[in-house]
Amino acid sequence: MGRRIAVVLFNLGGPDGQDSVKPFLRNLFNDPAIIYAPPPLRQMLAWLISNTRGPKVAKEYAKMGGGSPIVPETLKQAEALKARLEQALPGDEVKVVLAMRYWKPFVADAVKALRAFQPDETVLLPLYPQFSTTTTGSSLKAWRDAGGGPARIVCCYPQEADFIAAHAKLIEESWIKAGSPENPRVLFSAHGLPEVVVERGDSYQWQVEQTVAAVAARLPQALRDHMVCYQSRVGPLKWIGPSTEEAIERASEDKRHIILSPIAFVSEHIETLIELDEEYAELAHEYGAPGYTRVPALGDHPDFMAALAGLTMSALDGEPGLKPPPGGAALCPAQFGRCPCRQAGAVLTGEQEAA
Ligand SMILES: C=CC1=C(C)c2cc3[nH]c(cc4nc(cc5[nH]c(cc1n2)c(C)c5CCC(=O)O)C(CCC(=O)O)=C4C)c(C)c3C=C
Ligand SMILES: [Fe+2]
Numbered sequence: 464m465g466r467r468i469a470v471v472l473f474n475l476g477g478p479d480g481q482d483s484v485k486p487f488l489r490n491l492f493n494d495p496a497i498i499y500a501p502p503p504l505r506q507m508l509a510w511l512i513s514n515t516r517g518p519k520v521a522k523e524y525a526k527m528g529g530g531s532p533i534v535p536e537t538l539k540q541a542e543a544l545k546a547r548l549e550q551a552l553p554g555d556e557v558k559v560v561l562a563m564r565y566w567k568p569f570v571a572d573a574v575k576a577l578r579a580f581q582p583d584e585t586v587l588l589p590l591y592p593q594f595s596t597t598t599t600g601s602s603l604k605a606w607r608d609a610g611g612g613p614a615r616i617v618c619c620y621p622q623e624a625d626f627i628a629a630h631a632k633l634i635e636e637s638w639i640k641a642g643s644p645e646n647p648r649v650l651f652s653a654h655g656l657p658e659v660v661v662e663r664g665d666s667y668q669w670q671v672e673q674t675v676a677a678v679a680a681r682l683p684q685a686l687r688d689h690m691v692c693y694q695s696r697v698g699p700l701k702w703i704g705p706s707t708e709e710a711i712e713r714a715s716e717d718k719r720h721i722i723l724s725p726i727a728f729v730s731e732h733i734e735t736l737i738e739l740d741e742e743y744a745e746l747a748h749e750y751g752a753p754g755y756t757r758v759p760a761l762g763d764h765p766d767f768m769a770a771l772a773g774l775t776m777s778a779l780d781g782e783p784g785l786k787p788p789p790g791g792a793a794l795c796p797a798q799f800g801r802c803p804c805r806q807a808g809a810v811l812t813g814e815q816e817a818a
């Protein structure tokens with residue numbers, strides 16, 4: 464008899480309308496993985512920041528039709544992944560559910576849906592290729608807090624071959640579509656993090672650099688000039704750099720045609736459609752860059768879907784528990800020990816998952 468297989472796609476989530484911008488931001492800033500302050504200070508900060516930041520951000524969501532496209536975009540990925548898994552696992556019943564961290568459908572909604580489905584196997588698959596305590600770590604903790612059952616866990620996949628191929632193909636295609644401009648520089652722009660998060664052992668920046676090195680190595684010679692940079696800084700803390708603004712300024716001074724590829728986001732949302740397409744495009748224009756081409760996010764690109772299906776299939780193999788990064792990729796160095804990849808194979812305790 465066939466198995467019932469559930470795949471849980473973790474992502475950040477986004478407001479589904481103007482009324483949910485403030486509560487979405489409040490949920491985000493009330494996460495101890497994002498703001499290292501004890502309650503009730505954290506709740507107070509979350510309330511304050513969501514109220515001050517809310518109106519500005521609501522205007523940006525309004526430009527995208529009122530809310531974030533992250534859920535519809537993730538649903539497309541879920542459908543494509545389901546189709547691939549059904550083909551690879553004939554006879555098994557596959558259900559792919561969304562589990563968003565800060566807005567609907569929440570992780571708790573996914574746990575509820577799976578209680579009704581009664582899966583034989585559950586695979587937790589973060590839509591964050593690079594592990595961060597602020598993203599995957601926080602989602603795994605939310606899974607446990609919501610009473611999510613035992614699962615096979617994909618930790619991270621910063622160098623997964625099909626994921627890397629998808630990025631490399633999209634970059635090359637975008638450059639060709641722009642007329643193969645001379646003197647291009649590929650700017651790999653990832654969401655930033657406060658420096659203190661990395662100092663505490665978060666492996667995200669290290670893994671982003673692994674991804675960038677692997678994608679750059681697959682690009683044609685003409686596209687080898689590249690730089691990694693970090694966008695979306697929020698709040699008063701010092702964030703990791705160089706910032707995407709600085710990278711755009713430098714590329715403009717060097718008279719490079721900017722090919723901007725989002726490298727830690729796997730779908731389109733506010734950070735790509737507003738920040739990259741409007742704010743950074745305008746900045747490149749102001750700095751006098753010879754050109755600015757934005758590479759699309761991965762979305763349901765067939766190679767990325769192959770990566771997600773492959774990660775799910777290998778998670779289903781062997782013992783349950785946490786799976787190491789695929790393809791013999793290096794485990795995170797000891798100073799970035801908050802990534803659970805180093806405990807792969809062991810049965811995770813709550814502490815390790817939450818780290
Ligand atoms: C790689 C993915 C992400 C990391 C790492 C990350 C860390 C992080 N984010 C904030 C604050 C905000 N992020 C916001 C939006 C947002 N962030 C990610 C991904 C990562 N965040 C995504 C996919 C999105 C888009 C959500 C959507 O609308 O679809 C926002 C909201 C927008 C805004 O107000 O600018 C905030 C705030 C911090 C503080 C942080 C690490 C500490
Ligand atoms: Fe973010």
Ligand SMILES: [Fe+2]
Nearest residue numbers: 666795802804
């Ligand atoms: Fe790791």
